[in-house]
Amino acid sequence: MTKKDILFRFDKPRDQQKQLLEDVFECVSTGKNLIAHAPTGLGKSDASISPALSHTLSTDKKIFFLTPKISQHEIAVEVVHGLNEKHSLSIKAADLVGxxxxxxxxxxxxxxxxxxxxxxxxxxxxxxxxxxxxxxxxxxxxxxxxxxxxxxxxxxxxxxxxxxxxxxxxxxxxxxxxxxxxxxxxxxxxxxKEADIIIADYFHLMNPHIRKIMLSRLKLKPEDLVLIVDEAHNVPERVRSMLGSTLSLYSIEQSINELEKIARPDLIKKLRLVRKQLASLAKKKLSLKLRESLVAPSEFLVDEIDELAEELYESAVNYIESSGKGRSFQMQVSNFLKKWINPEKDSVRIIHSKHSKNISLMVKALDPGIATKPLFGEAYSSILMSGTLLPTKMYADLLGFDDSRTVHREFSSPFPSDRRLNLVATNATTKYGERSEQEYETIASTIQSIVSGVPGNTAVFFPSFALLNSVQAFLDENLSRPILAQTGNMNSRQTSALLKKFRAAGNGFGSVLLAVSQGSFAEGIDYVGEQLLCSIIVGIPLQEMNLELKCLIDHYQEKFARGWHYAYLYPAISRAIQASGRVIRKESDEGVAVFLDKRYTWSNYRNCFPKDFRAVTTDEPGRYTKLFFDQS
Ligand code: SF4
Incomplete structure (x- = not known):
């Protein structure tokens, strides 16, 4: 099999897609890894699955196509179906979900x-x-x-x-x-077991415990695997959260309530002691000024912790079955206790409290590589791809890729540049030291001027709910379009309803969605065509500084000498690009993305953007927006 024989379900790949396709083929057939920043619209699923299968079909290797969400399995199933149709093949795909x-x-x-x-x-x-x-x-x-x-x-x-x-x-x-x-x-x-390609979720292979069970069940060894990881920018955080655990005062109290219902005085007594211990630990470590602190393992020592974790586990299963509730707080407590005594390497323990009734104790894993290095190190070949995977070196470092057999690629956006206008608006900032009512008003009036030039829907993404609320206070009176705002306590049903309303408004005069950059409206959602014409990213979506983040910065600094960049700066720019990318999801889409903060002109932020990123820097984003839509 040579490059020119690569299977493909369409007539021929587009230019950039062809390059990615050939890169994947080269890496898979030589046992190398590829980390590819490949923007939306490139056709990544076809460009990865087709060449990988073209090689593995004549070998004993098995492809795992891993995604962060089940909804992303469908496209992979379609690709394999299309290959079978076009080439009269019988490639077998298994779609594996929990x-x-x-x-x-x-x-x-x-x-x-x-x-x-x-x-x-x-x-x-x-x-x-x-x-x-x-x-x-x-x-x-x-x-x-x-x-x-x-x-x-x-x-x-x-x-x-x-x-x-x-x-x-x-x-x-x-x-x-x-x-x-x-x-x-x-x-x-x-x-x-019989499939040529298994379409699965991250956790099937990235959780070390589940990986072991899965590979043994499928009679596979890590070296048999060709891994294709979609939306790979999610992997470091997803894996870190998989490896950590949290115990809150609230979950202990709810567990006690459950135990009262099933009359377990023995466990109630033990959990009351755990509660007391957590409260006195908070008293010892925290104060009005100090709301979080590191904890040594010996500072929270529950008697016979192993036994208690097991007893709670058994009781939780009984409770779930007998109550018909489908969940139990006892399970959370049990899981935490197990993690507390047996954390991953390079974990930190933190006690945190917003107020006296809201105390939590956390075990936070700092190093995603603990779980992923053995996987990517032993797999025959791994392909990581995403529309925001810059710098690719960071992902190689964090996930434990072997430099000597890893190829890095940065592709440019395949969409015609005249269909998307990027603006960097310099009239405001959300920089902490410059936040004021006046600044919020300026941000609101800038949003107002942009929205008035958009003939449809606009989404405005904020770094936090606090900022969203502060700016919204000035928007309500002035904005001519209806506002739909995300709130911090929305459940998934409310989120879907809001999304549906916003999408529907795109067919009419348009509305304005206010949401946070690090949330479900800014990532993993497609707004096609008229559903979104303009995206405004207010401020730089830097994560709020806290003890965990400080520990992460220190850990990455010690390990890679890039603590600030890996833990803080690059993830923020990645979020901004993800949110701005909601505007153009298809070749026929057109729209405007506004980066509303003067800091986007600063070299330390600007240098984090893709090489092909072009933007007009202006203090009149409203005028440019109107001009763009008037001419389109
Ligand atoms: S409960 Fe039974 S049917 Fe349902 S997933 Fe488990 S084993 Fe399968």
């Missing part, structure tokens, strides 16, 4: 996420889930029958099928009668 999403038990599939896995694990262990038994069998005869039923279902499916199709096929399985319905997750693992 057990919770595949569960065919009508009661359990409605359970809350946090409690589901424990109940499922216990039912399997006790042989109490007949769906699981149907899929795997216990006796020799049952195993044989399960195998036949599984094969019947799997052979009825297309080579590249989504997890929905597989689950539906299990649910509508008639042959053995309704009582023979098998666990769809177990079948998806059977499918994965």
């Amino acid at each position: 057990r919770k999403y595949m569960c065919v038990d009508p009661i359990l599939s409605d359970a809350d996420f946090s409690g589901f896995y424990e109940i499922c694990a216990r039912r399997r262990k006790r042989e109490e889930c007949h769906y699981y038994n149907n899929a795997r069998g216990n006796t020799k005869q049952e195993k044989e029958r399960a195998k036949i039923h599984s094969e019947q279902i799997l052979s009825s499916l297309p080579d590249s099928c989504s997890h929905h199709e597989l689950r539906d096929a299990c649910l509508s399985y008639e042959s053995g009668g309704k009582e023979r319905i098998p666990c769809a997750y177990e079948l998806s693992l059977e499918l994965a």
Whole structure:
């Protein structure tokens, strides 16, 4: 197989896409890694899956396509389907999601996420889930029958099928009668064993514990893997949060409430002692001025902590099953206690309190490489890609890539530059020392002037809710369009409703969405065509300085001599670019992105942007915006 024989589902790749495709092919066929900054619109899924499969189909390597969200699996399934159609192939793809999403038990599939896995694990262990038994069998005869039923279902499916199709096929399985319905997750693992490509979530391989189980179940070794990691800018933070844990006074109190309901005075007594200990630790370490502090392991020593963690775990599973609530605070406490005594290497323990009733104790992992280095170090080849993956060296460092076999690439945006106008507006700043009511008013009037030139929807992204509220106070009176504002306590249903309303407003006169840069409206969401014409990034979305961030800066400084940049500066610019990128999601889209802060002209910030980033610097962003839309 040479580069010119690479499989592709369309007539031919576009220029930049072709380059990425060839880079992926080169790396996968020579056992190297690729870290590619590849902006939206480049067609990354096709450009990575097609060349990787072109190589691995004739080898014993298996591709894992890893995404941060289930919704991103669909495109990968489509790519494989398209390759099969175009080239008359039968490439097998398995779409792997968590057990919770595949569960065919009508009661359990409605359970809350946090409690589901424990109940499922216990039912399997006790042989109490007949769906699981149907899929795997216990006796020799049952195993044989399960195998036949599984094969019947799997052979009825297309080579590249989504997890929905597989689950539906299990649910509508008639042959053995309704009582023979098998666990769809177990079948998806059977499918994965035979698949050429497995489309899965980050946690399937990046959580060391789950990775071990997964690879053993699929009879794979790390060196058998070709990994393609989509939206890879998420990986460091996602992995760090996977490795940490938090205990709050609130979760202890809620656990005690649960234990009162199931009459467990023994555990109530122990948890009251834990609560007392946490409160006295807060008293010792914190004051009105000092709201967070590092804690040594010996400063929070719960008697027989292992035993308590196990007792709470068992009690939590019982509680979840008997209460029908689907979740338990006892599980959170149990998980924390386990993490407290056995944290990841390079973790810190922090006590934090906003006020006397809001105390929490955290175990924070500082080094994502602890979990990812063994994976990327041993995998045959790994491809990391994202529209905001700069500098690529930072991701190589943080995730533990081997320099000697890693290729770095920075692609430019494939969209015509005349369809997007970038403005750096110098009339205001959110710099801490310059914040004032007057400054907020200036920001509001600048937003007002920009919005009046936009013939549709505008989204304004703020570094924090506090700033959003301060500026909104000046916007309400003056803005001619309806305002839709994100709030700090929105649940996912409210978030979806707000998003729907905003998107719908794009068909009419337009509205103004106020949201935070580090939130669900700024990343991982597509606003197509008229749904978003202008994006304003107010200030630089730097993370609020706290003890964890200081520890992270120190850790990255010690390890890579780039603490400030890796922990603070680059992630902020990445957030700004992500938020601004919501404007153009397709080649036919057009729009304006405004970076509203004079600091974007400073070289330390400006140098963090991609090489092909071009912007007009102005103190009249409203005029430029109007001109752009008048001419388009
Ligand atoms: S084993 Fe399968 S069917 Fe049974 S509870 Fe778990 S996910 Fe649901």
